[in-house]
Amino acid sequence: xxxxxxxxxxxxxxxxxxxxxxxxxxxxxxxxxxxxxxxxxxxxxxxxxxxxxxxxxxxxxxxxxxxxxxxxxxxxxxxxxxxxxxxxxxxxxxxxxxxxxxxxxxxxxxxxxxxxxxxxxxxxxxxxxxxxxxxxxxxxxxxxxxxxxxxxxxxxxxxxxxxxxxxxxxxxxxxxxxxxxxxxxxxxxxxxxxxxxxxxxxxxxxxxxxxxxxxxxxxxxxxxxxxxxxxxxxxxxxxxxxxxxxxxxxxxxxxxxxxxxxxxxxxxxxxxxxxxxxxxxxxxxxxxxxxxxxxxxxxxxxxxxxxxxxxxxxxxxxxxxxxxxxxxxxxxxxxxxxxxxxxxxxxxxxxxxxxxxxxxxxxxxxxxxxxxxxxxxxxxxxxxxxxxxxxxxxxxxxxxxxxxxxxxxxxxxxxxxxxxxxxxxxxxxxxxxxx
Ligand code: UDX
Numbered sequence: 136x137x138x139x140x141x142x143x144x145x146x147x148x149x150x151x152x153x154x155x156x157x158x159x160x161x162x163x164x165x166x167x168x169x170x171x172x173x174x175x176x177x178x179x180x181x182x183x184x185x186x187x188x189x190x191x192x193x194x195x196x197x198x199x200x201x202x203x204x205x206x207x208x209x210x211x212x213x214x215x216x217x218x219x220x221x222x223x224x225x226x227x228x229x230x231x232x233x234x235x236x237x238x239x240x241x242x243x244x245x246x247x248x249x250x251x252x253x254x255x256x257x258x259x260x261x262x263x264x265x266x267x268x269x270x271x272x273x274x275x276x277x278x279x280x281x282x283x284x285x286x287x288x289x290x291x292x293x294x295x296x297x298x299x300x301x302x303x304x305x306x307x308x309x310x311x312x313x314x315x316x317x318x319x320x321x322x323x324x325x326x327x328x329x330x331x332x333x334x335x336x337x338x339x340x341x342x343x344x345x346x347x348x349x350x351x352x353x354x355x356x357x358x359x360x361x362x363x364x365x366x367x368x369x370x371x372x373x374x375x376x377x378x379x380x381x382x383x384x385x386x387x388x389x390x391x392x393x394x395x396x397x398x399x400x401x402x403x404x405x406x407x408x409x410x411x412x413x414x415x416x417x418x419x420x421x422x423x424x425x426x427x428x429x430x431x432x433x434x435x436x437x438x439x440x441x442x443x444x445x446x447x448x449x450x451x452x453x454x455x456x457x458x459x460x461x462x463x464x465x466x467x468x469x470x471x472x473x474x475x476x477x478x479x480x481x482x483x484x485x486x487x488x489x490x491x492x493x494x495x496x497x498x499x500x501x502x503x504x505x506x507x508x509x510x511x512x513x514x515x516x517x518x519x520x521x522x523x524x525x526x527x528x529x530x531x532x533x534x535x536x537x538x539x540x541x542x543x544x545x546x547x548x549x550x551x552x553x554x555x556x557x558x559x560x561x562x563x564x565x566x567x568x569x570x
Contacts, residue, residue, distance in 0.1 A: 136315060139164060139208045140216040141237040143174065143201065145181055145290075145394070146254060146283050147218030152189050153294040155198035157319045162200045164208040174201040182460040182487055183290050209244035214312055216252045216281070227401035229258055235268075242269060245276035250312040252279045256339050256399060258406050262303065262332040279309045280332050282339035287393065288458025299326040303335025340406070343399040344417060349384040350391045351423040357387035357566035358430070367566025368548065387565045389466035389520060389546040390427035392455030397424070397464045428469040432477070435544060438563055439516055444478035447539065449514040451507055452521025452547075453488035460487035466546075467520035468496060475500055484510035486523055507534075514538045522547035531558055 136159045140151040143165040155161040165171055170180055177191045193199040202208050209215075219233035234255055245251060251269075253262055262280045269276060280303030285293045300317055304310045310329050314321060321327055330338075353371055360367040367387055375382025391397065404417040432443075439446055455465035462468055465488075471481050481501045485492065489503045504510040507526070511517050511534045519526055527549050535541055535558050543555060545564040555562045563569060 136160070136213045136312075137211050138162070138214050138216065138316065139212045139241075140218050140254075141165075141208075141241060142217065142219035142233070142255070143167070143170060143180075144218065144220055145183075145287065146285065147216070148174075148179070148181060149183060149186065149285055149290045149294060150216065150218060150254065150283065152186060152193060152199060153291065154316070155193040155196075156189050157316075158198070159316065160198060161193070162202060162208045162212075164202055164205065166203055168203050171201045171203050184288065184458065185291055189291065205240050205244065209241065212244070212249055214250045214252055214316060215241055215245070216254045218254045221255050221257060221398075221402075223398045223401050227405040229256065229398075229402045231257060231261065234261075234265075238265060238268070242272060242274050242276075245269070245274050247275050247277065250277040250279055250309055252281050252313070253336075254281050254283055256282060256395070256402075257336055258340075258402060259333045259336045261336060266305070277306065277309045277312070278332070279304045279313060280335035281313060282335060284339075284342065287461055288456070295320070296323070297325055299328055301328045301330070301335050301338050303330055303332040305332055340399050340403040343395055344403045344420070346384050347391050347396040347400050347424070348416060348420045350386075350388075350396075351420040353385045353387050354390065354427060354565075355423060360566040361568055364568045370566075387548065388522070389431050389470060389565075390424045392464040392466050393461065394463045428466055428473055431466075431470055431546060432473045434563075434569075435474070435516065435518065436477075437569065438542065438544060438561075442478075443474060446479045446515045447513050448474055448479050448481055449511045449517045449538075450474075450481055450483040451485070451510065451517060451519050451526050452523055453483055453485035453492040454521050457521055457523045460491060462488050462491045462495060465521075468492065470518070470520060470546075471496065471501065482510040482512070482514060485521065486525055488521075508537060512537045515540045516542040516544055519543070519545045519547055519549060522549050524549075526550070531555060531560070535559055 138159045139162045140147045151163040221229040224230045302313045357367045371385040407414040453467045484504045484507045541560045543560050548564045
């Protein structure tokens, strides 16, 4: 099939490249010419393991093209995916400006044989509104919703073997086209849910908000473990063994971040309010996660002594999770900002996140280091903020000789406490009583 994707952000690129791998003829369109020129030379603007190999192969096979020209992107097209961003407005509401700009641009090429598929995360009833919007312009294209559930760092596996494919449609023709697009995956018996437009739109928000709730819940339980002396690892394991609960998304940490969870839960909360449908849980989860970096800094202050002025703090990890270079809504960045506001000197390191962090956050008291060991030099405390496996393999004996005070605060519970203590460090993690 001939498929066009508008927007070469994370979702558009992964989806486009992987659809070309499934055998479709794909054109990815973006208004950013520099990005497009680079993509045509197989240079990716994002980090996603192995995606470059898929891109190189598809370019070689001429299954994918990148363009900023709508004319070129719209010739004989069977399906157009909208994959632009829907960032939060100040109110929390999703901003659909880019979605409508894309629709305006492509609308003159649409017809009743072409399916317009909204993959961007949009609030319930958006697709119905898009259908009316197009109808006002006398355009009667088919419109479908097809939310994505790709995780950064795991996106290729998530695309090829998703837990489910969700499609929202208002007629049989639309589902036929989507089934054709996903045929190679459906052959593998990947569950397909065909529902109406508004339900598909809401499934995305409800899923992400539920996962965010699980994380906020386990983080609150970790706080309780710190007070009662219960063991968070065993608590989480014991809960997860119950198949009704499941063992996923029960890892405690510095809070959830990334480009989806914080934005989607805010948007769902706004939707709930707009519909005057009570959902007290969402507000609690938002508050819990927003408060989390402050709780973490309080913990650091408690361990180091109230005054953080001029304390040298090494922060290992800047990205919101391991396996990505993305620092959007990263708890590590929020923790750094709070520590800086309290007068601490920060020495930060990350395997992939330094470039983005540097663009986003500059301060005279903040230094970035490519070498993790160097970041720990003279530190009053070493904080592990992201669960990079590299950090478990560091030469901690060497780091012990470099730090000013041998204190490690492991916000991801990834280090072996016994081994670290044997070296001579004081070791603190999340969910363990301090003293
Ligand atoms: C998420 C959704 O999982 C995906 O389906 C959606 O399409 C986009 O948003 P992603 O942002 O890539 O994907 O990250 P994910 O792995 O889900 O983690 C989100 C946040 O939760 C991270 O900050 C992570 O550190 C945190 N997390 C996750 C925990 O704190 N504990 C856990 O047990 C799991």
